């Protein structure tokens with residue numbers, strides 16, 4: 447099986463990333479990807495694009511260098527009820543949507559119950575496809591509950607390669623991802639790896655995630671990145687086709 451999809455990347459539109467859509471698509475083609483998700487930070491992130499950027503995405507080509515593009519958003523979860531920083535009507539137009547907690551960006555870490563509820567409620571949103579980097583002990587969560595909910599609400603939990611890269615600022619990502627992967631393996635629930643690339647050379651990067659997956663002998667068939675058909679079941683743009 448080939449690693450063919452990376453659904454979590456950013457371009458200069460996100461404000462703290464460094465390449466264009468064209469450059470990111472070219473990089474994806476160079477590493478053999480068939481499907482690239484470009485998920486710009488939603489409006490609460492300082493320096494990111496305006497909602498007009500998201501509204502106008504319909505203008506942009508969805509294939510470059512033989513790579514299919516899914517253009518969308520990385521939302522900020524902004525409270526313990528799982529609300530996010532994009533109106534539902536605009537969110538419904540995104541090809542792909544990731545929802546993440548970014549501590550300090552409208553969200554202060556709460557108790558395990560509060561943080562778990564924030565993610566659970568976000569998962570219930572039919573236009574949220576992936577939960578980004580739920581791997582930070584500063585925002586503790588009940589992983590058993592989240593893993594089972596990911597099946598119930600057809601949402602993928604992400605193993606974020608950035609978080610696992612040495613020198614990262616998230617706390618205990620290795621232990622937390624290990625826990626998520628063990629629970630997913632036990633319950634036969636797929637996950638997705640995201641590079642969270644903020645520059646072209648990181649597109650498709652999954653080295654640290656794969657190291658952990660290999661250590662755990664996590665089943666390859668439960669990794670959505672290897673299987674376009676599987677990934678498309680979870681992504682707004684394709685759900686109608688599946």
Ligand SMILES: [Zn+2]
Pocket residue numbers: 520546548578579
């Ligand atoms: Zn993020």
Ligand SMILES: [Zn+2]
Pocket residue numbers: 454455456520642
């Ligand atoms: Zn990101």
